[in-house]
Amino acid sequence: MQETKVVLPDREIPKQWYNIMADMPNKPKPPLHPGTKQPIGPQDLSAIFPMSLIEQEVSTQRWIDIPEEVLNIYALWRPSPLYRAHRLEKALGTPAKIYYKYEGVSPAGSHKPNTSIPQAYYNKAAGIRRIATETGAGQWGSSMALAGSLFGLEVTVYMVKVSYDQKPYRRIAMETWGATVHPSPSTVTNTGRKILEATPDSPGSLGMAISEAVEDAATHDDTNYALGSVLNHVLLHQTVIGLEAKKQFALVGDYPDVVIGCCGGGSNLGGVSFPFLQDKIQGKNVRVVAVEPISCPTLTKGEFRYDFGDTAGLTPLMMMYTLGHNFMPPGIHAGGLRYHADSPLICQLYHDKLIEAVAYGQTGVFEAAITFAKTEGIIPAPESSHAIKGAIDEAMKAKEEGKQKTIFFNLSGHGYLDMTAYQDFLAGKLVDYEYPDEKIKEALKELPVIE
Amino acid sequence: MQETKVVLPDREIPKQWYNIMADMPNKPKPPLHPGTKQPIGPQDLSAIFPMSLIEQEVSTQRWIDIPEEVLNIYALWRPSPLYRAHRLEKALGTPAKIYYKYEGVSPAGSHKPNTSIPQAYYNKAAGIRRIATETGAGQWGSSMALAGSLFGLEVTVYMVKVSYDQKPYRRIAMETWGATVHPSPSTVTNTGRKILEATPDSPGSLGMAISEAVEDAATHDDTNYALGSVLNHVLLHQTVIGLEAKKQFALVGDYPDVVIGCCGGGSNLGGVSFPFLQDKIQGKNVRVVAVEPISCPTLTKGEFRYDFGDTAGLTPLMMMYTLGHNFMPPGIHAGGLRYHADSPLICQLYHDKLIEAVAYGQTGVFEAAITFAKTEGIIPAPESSHAIKGAIDEAMKAKEEGKQKTIFFNLSGHGYLDMTAYQDFLAGKLVDYEYPDEKIKEALKELPVIE
Numbered sequence: 001m002q003e004t005k006v007v008l009p010d011r012e013i014p015k016q017w018y019n020i021m022a023d024m025p026n027k028p029k030p031p032l033h034p035g036t037k038q039p040i041g042p043q044d045l046s047a048i049f050p051m052s053l054i055e056q057e058v059s060t061q062r063w064i065d066i067p068e069e070v071l072n073i074y075a076l077w078r079p080s081p082l083y084r085a086h087r088l089e090k091a092l093g094t095p096a097k098i099y100y101k102y103e104g105v106s107p108a109g110s111h112k113p114n115t116s117i118p119q120a121y122y123n124k125a126a127g128i129r130r131i132a133t134e135t136g137a138g139q140w141g142s143s144m145a146l147a148g149s150l151f152g153l154e155v156t157v158y159m160v161k162v163s164y165d166q167k168p169y170r171r172i173a174m175e176t177w178g179a180t181v182h183p184s185p186s187t188v189t190n191t192g193r194k195i196l197e198a199t200p201d202s203p204g205s206l207g208m209a210i211s212e213a214v215e216d217a218a219t220h221d222d223t224n225y226a227l228g229s230v231l232n233h234v235l236l237h238q239t240v241i242g243l244e245a246k247k248q249f250a251l252v253g254d255y256p257d258v259v260i261g262c263c264g265g266g267s268n269l270g271g272v273s274f275p276f277l278q279d280k281i282q283g284k285n286v287r288v289v290a291v292e293p294i295s296c297p298t299l300t301k302g303e304f305r306y307d308f309g310d311t312a313g314l315t316p317l318m319m320m321y322t323l324g325h326n327f328m329p330p331g332i333h334a335g336g337l338r339y340h341a342d343s344p345l346i347c348q349l350y351h352d353k354l355i356e357a358v359a360y361g362q363t364g365v366f367e368a369a370i371t372f373a374k375t376e377g378i379i380p381a382p383e384s385s386h387a388i389k390g391a392i393d394e395a396m397k398a399k400e401e402g403k404q405k406t407i408f409f410n411l412s413g414h415g416y417l418d419m420t421a422y423q424d425f426l427a428g429k430l431v432d433y434e435y436p437d438e439k440i441k442e443a444l445k446e447l448p449v450i451e
Numbered sequence: 452m453q454e455t456k457v458v459l460p461d462r463e464i465p466k467q468w469y470n471i472m473a474d475m476p477n478k479p480k481p482p483l484h485p486g487t488k489q490p491i492g493p494q495d496l497s498a499i500f501p502m503s504l505i506e507q508e509v510s511t512q513r514w515i516d517i518p519e520e521v522l523n524i525y526a527l528w529r530p531s532p533l534y535r536a537h538r539l540e541k542a543l544g545t546p547a548k549i550y551y552k553y554e555g556v557s558p559a560g561s562h563k564p565n566t567s568i569p570q571a572y573y574n575k576a577a578g579i580r581r582i583a584t585e586t587g588a589g590q591w592g593s594s595m596a597l598a599g600s601l602f603g604l605e606v607t608v609y610m611v612k613v614s615y616d617q618k619p620y621r622r623i624a625m626e627t628w629g630a631t632v633h634p635s636p637s638t639v640t641n642t643g644r645k646i647l648e649a650t651p652d653s654p655g656s657l658g659m660a661i662s663e664a665v666e667d668a669a670t671h672d673d674t675n676y677a678l679g680s681v682l683n684h685v686l687l688h689q690t691v692i693g694l695e696a697k698k699q700f701a702l703v704g705d706y707p708d709v710v711i712g713c714c715g716g717g718s719n720l721g722g723v724s725f726p727f728l729q730d731k732i733q734g735k736n737v738r739v740v741a742v743e744p745i746s747c748p749t750l751t752k753g754e755f756r757y758d759f760g761d762t763a764g765l766t767p768l769m770m771m772y773t774l775g776h777n778f779m780p781p782g783i784h785a786g787g788l789r790y791h792a793d794s795p796l797i798c799q800l801y802h803d804k805l806i807e808a809v810a811y812g813q814t815g816v817f818e819a820a821i822t823f824a825k826t827e828g829i830i831p832a833p834e835s836s837h838a839i840k841g842a843i844d845e846a847m848k849a850k851e852e853g854k855q856k857t858i859f860f861n862l863s864g865h866g867y868l869d870m871t872a873y874q875d876f877l878a879g880k881l882v883d884y885e886y887p888d889e890k891i892k893e894a895l896k897e898l899p900v901i902e
Contacts, residue, residue: 004526007458068452075455076828107828149825172870175877176824373627374600377527377558416867419623426626
């Protein structure tokens with residue numbers, strides 16, 4: 001019988017997160033106040049985040065302890081299994097070995113609870129009663145709802161209206177875990193009411209939902225805000241993925257030549273790759289590849305400069321590869337990859353050529369997803385399927401070159417709550433949309449110029 | 452850090468299935484030919500099943516080897532984890548220890564692939580090109596579609612029309628794995644066409660869908676039929692659940708006082724409990740409890756006698772607790788528990804008082820499901836939630852009596868493809884329907900009397 005996966009007992013869950021800030025050759029430039037354009041301090045964030053998370057956001061300490069209460073909840077699904085994709089390799093006829101880490105085993109079906117759990121823990125410890133957050137298709141909102149239910153925190157989710165109406169499954173999951181879900185724009189906040197006054201049938205956007213959640217948190221003393229990607233502390237929490245994977249590779253006596261993750265805001269890519277990048281910075285020969293959609297080619301076509309995190313320009317300015325914060329391409333099914341920029345950590349590492357990036361169209365990505373489902377069984381999330389496509393391309397290159405190679409990708413979530421995307425693909429309804437260069441140039445002209 | 456789950460490496464997957472026929476004090480009475488009412492022989496089944504499965508159906512050999520090709524695919528998700536429900540225990544304030552085996556880790560989200568995989572394997576080995584089967588809400592159809600894709604078998608699924616229309620997610624999953632799905636009644640079979648001629652807007656039923664799938668298999672040489680529950684070989688394949696659980700309990704130095712499973716056709720209950728019943732038959736003090744809905748109270752209110760497996764009366768007559776094969780209660784959300792009878796093995800063991808049974812209304816079951824989701828994280832399938840309700844009741848009894856007790860239930864699947872059931876529950880739309888005794892009496896009058 002062939003060995004298919006490496007599982008680890010609960011006690012092998014990493015006890016510390018890895019902070020890549022300690023090892024980066026160039027630290028990211030500081031975030032700037034949206035008004036003064038001066039570097040922000042902890043006090044600027046304290047209205048919406050607990051001090052413990054703000055400290056993690058700016059820490060340069062290499063290892064940060066994971067609280068025992070968080071470890072006990074991680075154990076509901078962690079360590080996640082590392083799979084050897086024997087059947088996919090055989091179908092491709094590749095000499096490469098393909099491994100994947102499966103984060104869909106979490107109760108919310110993705111890697112997102114790796115950070116929603118500690119965020120809930122630190123907010124609860126700081127005496128916060130309620131969390132306000134936003135969600136697009138619902139992956140982050142459902143992970144925050146889960147975390148709230150496990151720590152006894154109320155959770156209010158502003159869900160982009162078009163998803164609220166069209167994708168009820170994740171909304172119902174959030175409600176099952178006890179969260180309150182408002183379609184955004186909502187009548188609950190000033191921001192929402194203003195938008196509805198001007199555009200009563202607004203379909204909403206992630207930018208609007210962020211503004212509503214931030215307003216809710218900023219205007220209620222007992223309420224904080226939580227973000228599911230981009231920020232340093234979020235990527236920090238996700239490093240349990242890569243840390244476990246390194247243990248699992250050691251157990252099978254292997255090590256990846258290339259580590260692949262899809263990249264929307266950057267949290268799953270950072271989580272899986274940072275522990276390997278630590279080795280790379282010390283001279284180890286390992287590549288890290290970010291996979292993004294051609295409809296949102298942040299790293300592959302964006303510009304490295306200061307931009308806002310949201311559409312309205314209310315968040316701090318961060319140094320990122322960006323397509324401009326007014327970026328608004330047609331919808332694709334990998335909703336989690338539609339962000340106009342990326343985590344400042346990922347962007348700095350890409351700028352320093354420690355990370356590579358490729359972009360694919362969605363039809364090729366869904367073909368890869370179907371090949372994966374038919375060989376490995378799991379139906380992958382549309383976002384995660386970008387990593388699968390990246391891994392298959394690397395494996396086919398190895399075949400052409402007749403080279404042995406070890407390929408490792410992060411399967412960040414399953415697709416069982418995204419089946420309408422598969423329906424559209426199988427019905428031939430998906431098209432590839434490449435975001436035009438001129439649009440990017442135009443959008444970047446609107447950005448503030450920072451000296 | 453507290454230990455939450457027991458995981459086992461791939462090599463600990465059981466290498467043999469356990470056949471309870473070897474140890475039953477009374478063997479089940481033989482199935483009878485629907486026409487002659489005489490015991491059927493292997494040749495009566497060979498038009499729709501491969502001989503290897505027919506042999507397993509009648510075998511009294513205690514241990515049956517699992518083929519290596521099946522073990523390699525089991526390893527895509529097996530061994531499944533055994534959880535200690537620390538957080539649920541705490542919420543209930545019970546002195547009891549609660550454990551559950553989680554079968555939702557399979558790519559189809561339930562225990563069903565434990566048998567669809569070997570069924571596909573044996574059919575492929577027998578030179579069969581295609582499998583025809585039926586499905587209600589889609590749990591079994593999706594498991595067979597998955598198995599077909601992994602063994603290169605075509606799969607045709609007749610899906611009850613009302614589910615085909617109202618529950619698209621599982622249909623799309625089947626299509627993603629490459630299966631062809633027909634709404635039943637369909638225009639593909641004589642049975643279907645006849646029904647549609649008489650009732651063009653028929654919503655379909657599981658009985659009709661079975662008739663279509665059996666006709667398809669019986670009229671095509673390269674096609675066989677596959678069933679997801681009830682039959683002996685199906686329950687045999689499911690015993691990997693209980694066999695793994697016994698290893699896992701041994702590792703933590705514990706053993707259940709009571710083993711609980713929901714019961715529709717009986718496959719997950721048989722799978723989890725038979726290895727423990729082997730101990731019970733040898734004198735060990737362990738209870739086994741079947742949990743069914745009060746709207747389909749097969750064991751708790753049915754009669755032990757010969758009945759057909761389908762509505763049309765085309766299948767062999769089997770000795771079962773039954774509500775009559777014309778049983779048709781209003782829909783409940785636990786579609787997998789709506790079968791009019793149960794596995795002959797389960798029924799004989801219940802008759803011999805080796806298994807107990809309880810029945811619950813669906814609102815209490817969903818309350819238990821929500822309590823579970825909010826404490827343990829996983830959103831359970833409506834069927835599996837019956838077992839949760841059973842376990843919670845045992846735990847509350849232990850609390851009342853101030854007794855230490857070890858409770859073990861099978862969490863046979865997750866509910867992420869059944870979220871509309873939760874929506875209806877949260878909106879207060881679910882009602883409890885108790886199937887009336889008079890209706891059962893009437894239905895049983897129509898059954899053939901066997902001397």
